[in-house]
Amino acid sequence: MKPLTTTTIGSFPLPPGIEEFKRSLKLQVEAGVDYPALPQLEDFCEIFLRDIAERGKGLKRQGEQYVLVGPIEPPREPSIVQEAVLAINTLKEMGVQGRLKVQVTGPLTLSSLVKFLDKNALAYPDIVESFADAIGEIVACACSHEEVEVAFIDEPMTYYALWSGYEDKFVVNCLNRALRKVPKGVERGIHICGDARGLHRVTLNLDVDVIHHEVAGSPQNLDAYTPSNLVQSGKMLGIGVVTVKPLDERVRIEEVEEIEKLMVQAAEKYQGKVVFAPDCGFKGLLEALPIEQAVQVVYEKLSNMVKASAKLKERFAR
Numbered sequence: 543m544k545p546l547t548t549t550t551i552g553s554f555p556l557p558p559g560i561e562e563f564k565r566s567l568k569l570q571v572e573a574g575v576d577y578p579a580l581p582q583l584e585d586f587c588e589i590f591l592r593d594i595a596e597r598g599k600g601l602k603r604q605g606e607q608y609v610l611v612g613p614i615e616p617p618r619e620p621s622i623v624q625e626a627v628l629a630i631n632t633l634k635e636m637g638v639q640g641r642l643k644v645q646v647t648g649p650l651t652l653s654s655l656v657k658f659l660d661k662n663a664l665a666y667p668d669i670v671e672s673f674a675d676a677i678g679e680i681v682a683c684a685c686s687h688e689e690v691e692v693a694f695i696d697e698p699m700t701y702y703a704l705w706s707g708y709e710d711k712f713v714v715n716c717l718n719r720a721l722r723k724v725p726k727g728v729e730r731g732i733h734i735c736g737d738a739r740g741l742h743r744v745t746l747n748l749d750v751d752v753i754h755h756e757v758a759g760s761p762q763n764l765d766a767y768t769p770s771n772l773v774q775s776g777k778m779l780g781i782g783v784v785t786v787k788p789l790d791e792r793v794r795i796e797e798v799e800e801i802e803k804l805m806v807q808a809a810e811k812y813q814g815k816v817v818f819a820p821d822c823g824f825k826g827l828l829e830a831l832p833i834e835q836a837v838q839v840v841y842e843k844l845s846n847m848v849k850a851s852a853k854l855k856e857r858f859a860r
């Protein structure tokens with residue numbers, strides 16, 4: 543990703559369906575987002591767990607949860623591949639060539655939702671590693687078309703995995719293992735929401751080009767990295783510049799000036815080595831709003847983010 547460009551995290555407040563999928567892409571293109579994300583209209587964990595359970599090996603659905611029943615193997619043709627093709631064609635119809643971002647859910651997060659014996663599978667390092675390999679295959683397949691330019695791993699459980707006793711090194715190796723088959727030429731990123739302070743011990747050692755955290759809703763995350771460490775690492779920081787959660791059943795749409803102020807602050811601090819996105823996915827808006835209103839809110843937030851980034855690009859070009 544070029545510095546100061548925009549993308550999204552992936553989830554949208556629409557029910558699953560082909561028309562809704564296309565609409566979520568159009569929404570991003572019409573708002574002017576530089577790297578539109580492959581829309582996720584279902585839960586970001588369910589998508590991959592179900593795919594492994596139904597088309598791969600090792601997982602079984604039992605009632606409301608997934609249970610490990612053997613060695614994890616990825617689906618031979620992951621459903622994300624067809625989605626990527628649909629997204630590429632939809633973008634082409636709108637005159638957009640390439641620039642697609644895909645995202646997969648990380649091994650720590652996926653294994654935390656699977657039961658093995660009486661425990662959570664996240665407690666077993668070898669199971670976590672097998673999820674890393676499976677997700678590694680899935681993301682590599684998703685990147686098989688040249689229009690896919692960016693691949694992110696979403697790993698909200700990183701903090702919990704460290705807190706529960708995993709060493710930094712294990713977590714780093716595991717995440718790198720999940721990303722190792724991403725083809726050269728595709729940029730890699732990680733998204734971790736929540737408090738990012740202290741996570742630099744892991745994130746700065748990952749084979750990624752972009753590290754994204756929420757900042758609009760968690761302003762302290764702007765201090766999670768020292769400028770020199772970030773610049774030395776050669777990575778870019780992805781800054782969440784608009785919130786995605788309703789506050790007191792109210793959804794606030796940030797003004798362009800407010801977003802620009804945050805962007806300037808981040809860009810100055812990290813010497814322009816920043817890109818922008820919302821704090822997280824937008825699915826949560828449905829808790830506070832009916833679908834059409836939620837979609838309108840997403841459009842307004844994204845287009846204000848894009849307008850602010852355009853102003854920032856001008857300012858930095860001077």
Ligand SMILES: [Zn+2]
Binds near residue numbers: 733734735821822823
């Ligand atoms: Zn998130």
